[in-house]
Amino acid sequence: MKYLIVGLGNVGDQYAHTRHNIGFDVVATFLQKHQGQFSVGRLAYHAEVRWKGKVFICICPTAFMNLSGKAVKYWMEKENIERSHLLVIVDDLATPLDKIRIKPGGSDAGHNGLRSIQESIGSTDYPKLRFGIGSDFPKGKQADFVLSKWRKEEEPIVEKKILAAATAIEVFASEGIGIAMNQYNNLSFA
Secondary structure, eight states, rough: EEEEEOOOOOOOOGGGTTTHHHHHHHHHHHHHTTTOOEEEEEEEEEEEEETTTTEEEEEEEOOOOOHHHHHHHHHHHHHHHOOEEEEEEEETTTTTOEEEESSSSSOOOTTTHHHHHHHHHHHSSSSSEEOOOOOOOOTTTTHHHHTBBGGGGHHHHHHHHHHHHHHHHHHHHHHHHHHHHHHHTOOOOO
16 A cells, blocks of 8 residues: 655745745654655655555655646656545645644645646545644735744644644554544644
8 A cells, every 4th residue: 555645845945844844844754753764856855664564655846836746746656646545735824723634635725736736636636634824914925924934832833733744644544534534633732
């Protein structure tokens, strides 16, 4: 059983550990937990880990967010991974800061990374883990907000959520998306 775990973000030190790069941080934590290590692969940082008879192909695309779909399509085809075994970890303005939401499909909700994936694989029907980043920003400042670092008071919640999201990847693969949704979608990490 193979799974493609995709963390969305932008490459570059100026984007490291920002709200928009939470997908990178979750995948890095998952890899650390399983003694995996990234290497530079085609279109993405890439790592492979095995756990309980399952193979996790983990990628963080090396193109900017709005071109993420090329990497996802390439690795899905290369590793022969079906859409139901794809899990994309993405920042989400519409999800409160204290929440994560796992869904089997759904629109891109205006997210450029998800839109790129949808265009590349020709579907919105693939699992997503939406990591709530809050929406506490002045009108017209959305771009600045998503590219900003976490506030000091937010860091404890974010750290708890990153660990929970890394475990949710295991639940998704071992017990299925329905159980992962039941376990995580109603939790508050506040």
